[in-house]
Amino acid sequence: MPFTAPLQPGQGFIQSAHYLPSTVENVLWGRLPCATDTAVLTIDSGDEVTIDTLSHEGVLEDQGRDPVSYFAGHGVGRENVLDDAIALAASGYQRDPKVDGPHVVTGPIRIRGAKPGDLLKMTVLEATPRVPYGVISNRHGRGALPGEFPLVEGSVSIFAAVDDDADGSQVGTLPLVAGGERSVRFPLRPFLGIMGVAVAGSTRPHSVPPGSHGGNIDINLLTEGSSLYLPVQVDGALAYVGDPHFAQGDGEVALTAMEASLRVTVRFEVVPQSEALAAFGALVGPLAETQEFLVPTGMDEDLDEAVRKCVRAAISLLHARYGMDEDLAYAYLSAATDFNISQVVDLISGVHARVRVSDFEGHHG
Incomplete structure (x- = not known):
């Protein structure tokens, strides 16, 4: 899982002929696509698309909505902060934290010929880290232990670094004690927490609860080589991806796992109803x-x-x-x-x- 950090928009290796950057025009923040949304890309069944995804960590309001300053507080220089994260945070994108979710999703993508009754098969061919760090957060009283964690008022966001292991692989690291030198190391298994299709109607769903449309399903088996099948709900499917992770344990008990931006390549295939x-x-x-x-x-x-x-x-x-x-x-x-x-x-x-x-x-x- 080698990578050159950071993978800025349009830079580095782009695997497929179709490339979709996570520009402000190509993303939704806090909501998922519905039938009335306009596709930002149209492809044929079987096409592959390389997509930049953005983690919401570092751009949220409770982190200052300023990723340069936020990550500087963790020792990350401006050169290692993603330009598209900075652009989104500064764009004036209208998102209400009280009624919208946190996630940034790239899309939607129209797949020609997809119609309700079919399945859309989304296969992850590549999941490459764009930066060498991530964030694990506990907020909103919505982890597995609300009322017990966080141990302090407000939100707690833990910075997690990426390091090289002895065998040449890359691992995530967390300190055993805040400010201490000893650390715990765990394997990275990048995957997309959000893979979905648009819902019928004209109301964009909240980005947090998953459903028959997919969305925020957070299944950590969906690493490179794995596929997700989703019942198509609108013509063209209007697919999207987001909520990139470097690692997650089953349960995701603290509310988020190791959230961090990925460049992914996904093959989109329509499976006819029969x-x-x-x-x-x-x-x-x-x-x-x-x-x-x-x-x-x-x-x-x-x-x-x-x-x-x-x-x-x-x-x-x-x-x-x-x-x-x-x-x-x-x-x-x-x-x-x-x-x-x-x-x-x-x-x-x-x-x-x-x-x-x-x-x-x-x-x-």
């Missing part, structure tokens, strides 16, 4: 796919109900894809499938199952 039904059944929400797993999801304000929805989605998937009897699928899931908490901090809790595709390969007598 093919989608044969492959997955009638999907009502996001479905992820990695080389090892099919990953159905469940989402609800109540975590227990999110688990139940995920189990139902997994049973339906096994029945549609493999013809498995539903009671046998239920038994299989209990014996062989992990159900993970995607996140518990986004108003709507998320759960995802990891169904091993190798268990269903070939014939087992």
